[in-house]
Amino acid sequence: MPLWTWGAAQSKVKAAQLRVQAARGDLTLAQRQLQISVSSFHREAEVARAQVASLRESLDLSTESLRLTLLRYQAGEVSVLEVVDAQSTLFQARNGLRRWARAVSGWRWQRCKH
Numbered sequence: 001m002p003l004w005t006w007g008a009a010q011s012k013v014k015a016a017q018l019r020v021q022a023a024r025g026d027l028t029l030a031q032r033q034l035q036i037s038v039s040s041f042h043r044e045a046e047v048a049r050a051q052v053a054s055l056r057e058s059l060d061l062s063t064e065s066l067r068l069t070l071l072r073y074q075a076g077e078v079s080v081l082e083v084v085d086a087q088s089t090l091f092q093a094r095n096g097l098r099r100w101a102r103a104v105s106g107w108r109w110q111r112c113k114h
Contacts, residue, residue, distance in 0.1 A: 055096050058093045061093075066083075070083060
């Protein structure tokens with residue numbers, strides 16, 4: 001074994017230290033990216049929850065509005081046009097909830113494929 005290695009051992013140690021430092025930097029970057037992704041998914045979930053709550057409330061209100069409009073129609077207080085309008089509003093609320101459900105299932109499918 002030679003006594004003098006012209007600094008080869010020290011060079012190998014320094015190279016290993018640089019690789020460790022680079023790996024730590026990569027780990028930190030990956031952790032930050034993961035935190036950003038988790039935060040983003042959490043925000044998306046909160047927005048989706050709020051949208052569903054709003055759509056369900058709209059559906060409930062539209063259902064009740066139609067019920068009341070039908071009672072008023074039967075009592076002769078409103079015209080058939082108001083009944084049709086209430087039915088249309090309920091139909092739109094139902095379709096809004098259905099469209100949202102289809103969009104979410106499509107979004108989930110796209111996420112699963114990646």
